[in-house]
Amino acid sequence: xxxxxxxxxxxxxxxxxxxxxxxxxxxxxxxxxxxxxxxxxxxxxxxxxxxxxxxxxxxxxxxxxxxxxxxxxxxxxxxxxxxxxxxxxxxxxxxxxxxxxxxxxxxxxxxxxxxxxxxxxxxxxxxxxxxxxxxxxxxxxxxxxxxxxxxxxxxxxxxxxxxxxxxxxxxxxxxxxxxxxxxxxxxxxxxxxxxxxxxxxxxxxxxxxxxxxxxxxxxxxxxxxxxxxxxxxxxxxxxxxxxxxxxxxxxxxxxxxxxxxxxxxxxxxxxxxxxxxxxxxxxxxxxxxxxxxxxxxxxxxxxxxxxxxxxxxxxxxxxxxxxxxxxxxxxxxxxxxxxxxxxxxxxxxxxxxxxxxxxxxxxxxxxxxxxxxxxxxxxxxxxxxxxxxxxxxxxxxxxxxxxxxxxxxxxxxxxxxxxxx
Amino acid sequence: xxxxxxxxxxxxxxxxxxxxxxxxxxxxxxxxxxxxxxxxxxxxxxxxxxxxxxxxxxxxxxxxxxxxxxxxxxxxxxxxxxxxxxxxxxxxxxxxxxxxxxxxxxxxxxxxxxxxxxxxxxxxxxxxxxxxxxxxxxxxxxxxxxxxxxxxxxxxxxxxxxxxxxxxxxxxxxxxxxxxxxxxxxxxxxxxxxxxxxxxxxxxxxxxxxxxxxxxxxxxxxxxxxxxxxxxxxxxxxxxxxxxxxxxxxxxxxxxxxxxxxxxxxxxxxxxxxxxxxxxxxxxxxxxxxxxxxxxxxxxxxxxxxxxxxxxxxxxxxxxxxxxxxxxxxxxxxxxxxxxxxxxxxxxxxxxxxxxxxxxxxxxxxxxxxxxxxxxxxxxxxxxxxxxxxxxxxxxxxxxxxxxxxxxxxxxxxxxxxxxx
Numbered sequence: 001x002x003x004x005x006x007x008x009x010x011x012x013x014x015x016x017x018x019x020x021x022x023x024x025x026x027x028x029x030x031x032x033x034x035x036x037x038x039x040x041x042x043x044x045x046x047x048x049x050x051x052x053x054x055x056x057x058x059x060x061x062x063x064x065x066x067x068x069x070x071x072x073x074x075x076x077x078x079x080x081x082x083x084x085x086x087x088x089x090x091x092x093x094x095x096x097x098x099x100x101x102x103x104x105x106x107x108x109x110x111x112x113x114x115x116x117x118x119x120x121x122x123x124x125x126x127x128x129x130x131x132x133x134x135x136x137x138x139x140x141x142x143x144x145x146x147x148x149x150x151x152x153x154x155x156x157x158x159x160x161x162x163x164x165x166x167x168x169x170x171x172x173x174x175x176x177x178x179x180x181x182x183x184x185x186x187x188x189x190x191x192x193x194x195x196x197x198x199x200x201x202x203x204x205x206x207x208x209x210x211x212x213x214x215x216x217x218x219x220x221x222x223x224x225x226x227x228x229x230x231x232x233x234x235x236x237x238x239x240x241x242x243x244x245x246x247x248x249x250x251x252x253x254x255x256x257x258x259x260x261x262x263x264x265x266x267x268x269x270x271x272x273x274x275x276x277x278x279x280x281x282x283x284x285x286x287x288x289x290x291x292x293x294x295x296x297x298x299x300x301x302x303x304x305x306x307x308x309x310x311x312x313x314x315x316x317x318x319x320x321x322x323x324x325x326x327x328x329x330x331x332x333x334x335x336x337x338x339x340x341x342x343x344x345x346x347x348x349x350x351x352x353x354x355x356x357x358x359x360x361x362x363x364x365x366x367x368x369x370x371x372x373x374x375x376x377x378x379x380x381x382x383x384x385x386x387x388x389x390x391x392x393x394x395x396x397x398x399x400x401x402x403x404x405x406x407x408x409x410x411x412x413x414x415x416x417x418x419x420x421x
Numbered sequence: 422x423x424x425x426x427x428x429x430x431x432x433x434x435x436x437x438x439x440x441x442x443x444x445x446x447x448x449x450x451x452x453x454x455x456x457x458x459x460x461x462x463x464x465x466x467x468x469x470x471x472x473x474x475x476x477x478x479x480x481x482x483x484x485x486x487x488x489x490x491x492x493x494x495x496x497x498x499x500x501x502x503x504x505x506x507x508x509x510x511x512x513x514x515x516x517x518x519x520x521x522x523x524x525x526x527x528x529x530x531x532x533x534x535x536x537x538x539x540x541x542x543x544x545x546x547x548x549x550x551x552x553x554x555x556x557x558x559x560x561x562x563x564x565x566x567x568x569x570x571x572x573x574x575x576x577x578x579x580x581x582x583x584x585x586x587x588x589x590x591x592x593x594x595x596x597x598x599x600x601x602x603x604x605x606x607x608x609x610x611x612x613x614x615x616x617x618x619x620x621x622x623x624x625x626x627x628x629x630x631x632x633x634x635x636x637x638x639x640x641x642x643x644x645x646x647x648x649x650x651x652x653x654x655x656x657x658x659x660x661x662x663x664x665x666x667x668x669x670x671x672x673x674x675x676x677x678x679x680x681x682x683x684x685x686x687x688x689x690x691x692x693x694x695x696x697x698x699x700x701x702x703x704x705x706x707x708x709x710x711x712x713x714x715x716x717x718x719x720x721x722x723x724x725x726x727x728x729x730x731x732x733x734x735x736x737x738x739x740x741x742x743x744x745x746x747x748x749x750x751x752x753x754x755x756x757x758x759x760x761x762x763x764x765x766x767x768x769x770x771x772x773x774x775x776x777x778x779x780x781x782x783x784x785x786x787x788x789x790x791x792x793x794x795x796x797x798x799x800x801x802x803x804x805x806x807x808x809x810x811x812x813x814x815x816x817x818x819x820x821x822x823x824x825x826x827x828x829x830x831x832x833x834x835x836x837x838x839x840x841x842x
Contacts, residue, residue, distance in 0.1 A: 035619045037637065052627065083611070104631075152812050162817075162836050165635075168616065169735075173616060199594070202592050205591075211589040211590075337837060338837075339837055340837075344766065344835060344839060345793075346788075346793065367767075372765075372767065391588070409790070409792070415761065417761065417765065
């Protein structure tokens with residue numbers, strides 16, 4: 001029988017743990033120039049600066065008629081149409097004439113104002129304009145949306161889908177971004193297996209084996225919340241230090257971070273220390289001062305990647321992700337401001353409680369008059385390692401280690417539409 | 422020059438528009454049996470019911486020693502180890518003996534209680550237990566997580582990643598779900614082009630052409646918020662009714678919904694009516710009573726798909742998505758409760774304002790003491806068709822057509838991490 005190692009003796013507080021990692025690793029430095037769609041989810045390595053005044057020529061802000069202000073009011077001959085996307089404006093608005101323009105179309109030369117379509121009457125190839133339109137009316141002047149040299153999106157920001165749409169509109173088609181943070185996943189545990197054959201899997205679970213789900217959940221969280229990270233690979237391995245070490249040194253040596261699940265519990269073979277000894281590395285911390293994710297640990301390999309170990313239990317691993325891995329991936333990726341973080345919604349606690357350590361708390365969510373309320377599941381279900389209680393919950397609140405009163409606000413990972421009333 | 426059709430004469434209120442569509446179409450009826458990972462994002466077509474009591478045998482809730490209650494306190498001979506995932510427990514706990522168990526492991530026969538590892542002393546193949554442990558202590562009894570027949574997740578719920586993890590833990594490996602809603606996208610506009618060559622694209626945008634971004638944004642929103650929808654295809658077409666009709670009838674005839682962007686504005690060729698006439702269909706509504714997304718319209722083709730037209734402008738199209746397409750896709754997909762909806766975070770308005778119609782308002786988001794505040798961008802930037810103002814904003818608030826006072830709460834699509842303080 002194997003020697004059972006001693007229990008984790010010192011648990012490191014979250015802030016200290018994150019700080020220890022940040023001191024041991026450096027953010028990604030390499031940058032690349034990519035097209036604007038490819039930049040979505042990536043981190044800007046330089047400010048995005050407008051290269052031009054945009055629009056470069058005045059643009060109509062309405063569907064209507066481009067005319068000369070001096071001609072209004074009046075009866076004007078309609079020359080034709082200058083719709084958005086016309087490469088060249090074919091018409092010149094001479095005195096006494098008008099050109100139909102659609103919203104966003106460049107104004108034809110000669111015109112200096114726009115009469116909205118519904119304000120003019122049409123009559124046999126002419127339009128009748130009843131009142132005076134001053135120059136510059138109903139149009140966007142040169143530089144209305146962007147001025148040459150203006151910072152459109154600052155360095156360190158994650159480019160969101162909406163940013164990309166906005167930048168393309170003002171002719172920003174290429175963007176400098178940091179290369180993605182390279183991450184690999186090693187999921188360990190003799191008892192885990194990948195779901196391939198559902199019927200066989202059912203039997204195996206009933207017999208005591210476990211479908212690998214922790215790694216899947218963490219990979220999902222990485223793709224969802226840290227799109228600037230590239231998942232190089234994801235492998236299931238038995239609790240065997242030789243095999244794990246081989247993977248670390250032969251397969252994933254170019255990763256910035258290796259995330260390992262399992263292998264760090266108090267009573268399993270302590271893969272963690274053995275790896276540190278075998279590969280030459282520095283233990284940054286060993287065990288996190290939290291409830292749910294206590295085995296979370298970190299190791300910096302000499303001339304090798306950072307190794308972060310998360311709990312083998314899904315909810316506890318997710319807690320480790322939110323508390324440690326997420327801030328570390330932001331740091332490695334040079335992120336100043338991300339897209340939606342995992343827990344940006346705040347909910348009002350419907351019940352107080354005493355929490356000894358930072359912990360994830362499964363909650364039912366209720367939306368009432370625009371306020372989100374969170375009702376913690378009964379104690380033993382808040383953090384059950386068997387996670388069926390997820391289906392009773394809609395989110396995971398993140399509490400700190402202290403007493404909470406009903407009515408206090410807590411950040412929540414919302415994974416289901418809250419119920420109402 | 423083309424005949425310019427008259428302006429939209431009647432705008433339909435949002436609720437009426439959604440109702441008109443729901444009356445014209447039927448939700449998906451077909452179901453399929455898929456594995457639990459595949460079910461993520463899909464809609465349950467039946468309740469998920471536990472087929473077994475789970476765990477089927479008592480499981481240890483701690484790393485510790487499985488013993489007989491009657492033997493405690495006492496000195497017990499350690500027989501070996503029964504770790505999680507062992508297919509068969511090899512040891513039987515006879516009087517005077519103990520077996521090491523890890524958290525989640527099935528209890529060996531004979532044992533009826535668990536002594537946590539740190540509460541026992543180990544001594545030459547024996548353990549010393551100092552106090553009495555009653556039967557059932559530190560273990561999860563049969564059926565603790567799921568009872569045979571129990572509804573684990575009800576019909577109509579979207580299966581979230583966390584649900585899947587929980588269900589796999591109790592041996593639910595196959596799930597009945599509705600087939601996905603089939604959606605195709607037709608993006609129209611003579612002026613739009615797909616971003617392929619960034620340098621050339623920059624020049625073309627400066628000359629007045631437009632990079633296709635509305636369809637990309639809507640496709641992103643569909644994948645993000647309605648994962649039960651399958652995007653069959655996405656095609657750019659010129660403003661040509663014949664071509665569009667060919668696509669509708671030849672390529673996308675099996676879609677449940679065709680989403681078209683552009684082609685429904687007041688002054689372009691009215692593709693919409695022409696399609697209805699050509700293909701035989703019923704106009705459900707033509708123009709939405711909103712600001713930003715006014716051209717939103719719907720058409721039910723005879724024996725053909727539902728056609729929903731969104732604005733050609735990205736933010737307006739997104740508004741149409743949130744107000745009309747999202748509820749319709751929920752209805753078509755049989756969704757009772759979705760995962761995170763597009764706008765479940767509510768923010769406190771920092772400034773009041775008068776809004777004539779329902780409208781998207783770009784906002785800066787600030788998080789202070791767990792309360793999210795939204796500061797609307799200056800009037801002309803709230804809904805600019807040129808969307809560079811997105812980069813000044815972090816979210817899009819959805820307001821109704823009425824006066825708002827500072828301090829009122831509004832739902833927000835959050836697309837960037839809120840700033841603090």
